[in-house]
Amino acid sequence: MSDLFPPFEPERETRRARFKAIPFRLIAPNLVTLLALCLGLTAMRLVVDGRLETATICILVAAALDGVDGRLARLLKGTSRFGAELDSLSDFLNFGVATGYVLWIFNLHQLKSFGWIVVLTLACAMALRLARFNVMIDDPDRPEWQKNFFVGMPAPAGAITAMLPLYLHFIGVPVQEYGAPFVGLYILFIAFLTISRIPCYAGKTLGTRVPRDKVLPIFVAVVVVAGLLFAYPFEMLALVVVAYLGLLPLSVARYRQLEREHAVKLPETVPAPAERPPEPA
Structure with a gap:
């Protein structure tokens, strides 16, 4: 009982815990992630207000920022476990x-309960995909070449591809009026891709080394695509x-090719067992 009611000693000096200052390079990527999170929440408000196009743009910008925060963290050497968890929650x-809510307001609500099941499936698939991604980050036995591939479609790419019916609607295709069943089946297909084991090229090493003769064509191509x-x-x-x-x-074929090459090289790198000395007669 004495532990529950410790003696009060007013003369005893209490020391405040001191914390080290955090470098800004650790905070900057998290600020980008929070900005993306705000855009996702704002998209849900905008679609309720009937501003479907602006809500779609908010999710697209959030996907772009999701590609920026990780690279910014690696560039500033500001990666942290906290940032990885925050990024997963934001995604x-x-x-x-x-994304599921915007699609529900768009036309999945026409399917009643089935449409809501589609939305739930997409959200749960994203959660499972992100949980698997977090587990695979801590795998020390994962070969280096596999880091250039995602296992399943990544969450930002899944959202961008899932909103294809919205893009078609904005360019004049009557998806909202007549395409609800096809949209539901398409979203289920995208949800399956996110939780599948299909390897998707990550492109993390893309642009690390560019041949000198291809620099100017790349500049021109970027300008044309941006325009x-x-x-x-x-x-x-x-x-x-x-x-x-x-x-x-093509991504699957390239993954299988690298997997076969790795399987061929693996026996060469494994040291041969030492010969046992002859037993005495």
Whole structure:
């Protein structure tokens, strides 16, 4: 009982815990993540207000910021476990909850209960995909070449591809009026891709080394793509989604090829067992 009521000693000096100052390079990536989280929450408000196009843009910008915060953290050497967990929570809300809610308001509500099941499936698939990603980060036995591939479609790409019906709607295709069943089946297909074991190229090493003779063509290509994206944003987004889905078989083929090459090299790197000395007669 004495532990429950310790003696009060007013003359005893109490010391306040001191914490070290945190470098700004550790905070900057988390600020980008929080900005993306705010955009996802704002998208849910905008779609309720009937501003469907602006809500879609908010989720797209959140997906772009999700690609920035991780690279910014690695560039500033500010990666942390806290940042990784915050990024996963932000991704779940932006690409699972907010994206599903926007699609529900768009036309999945026409399917009644089935439409809501589609939304729940997308959100749960994103949560499971992100949980698996967090577990695989801590795998020390994962080969280096596998880090260039995602296991399943990543959450930002899943949200961007899931909103293909919205892009088609904005360019004049009557998806909202007549395409609710097809939209529901398409969203279930995207949810399956996010939790599947299909390898998707990550592109983390893309641009680390660029041949000198390809620098100027890359500049021109970036200018052309940026111009088309600003002039015809939703047409370009629809084209990018179709191209991305079409390139998934190539990503799988490349993964299988590297896997076979790694299996061939593995016996060469494993040291041979030492010969046992002959037993005395």
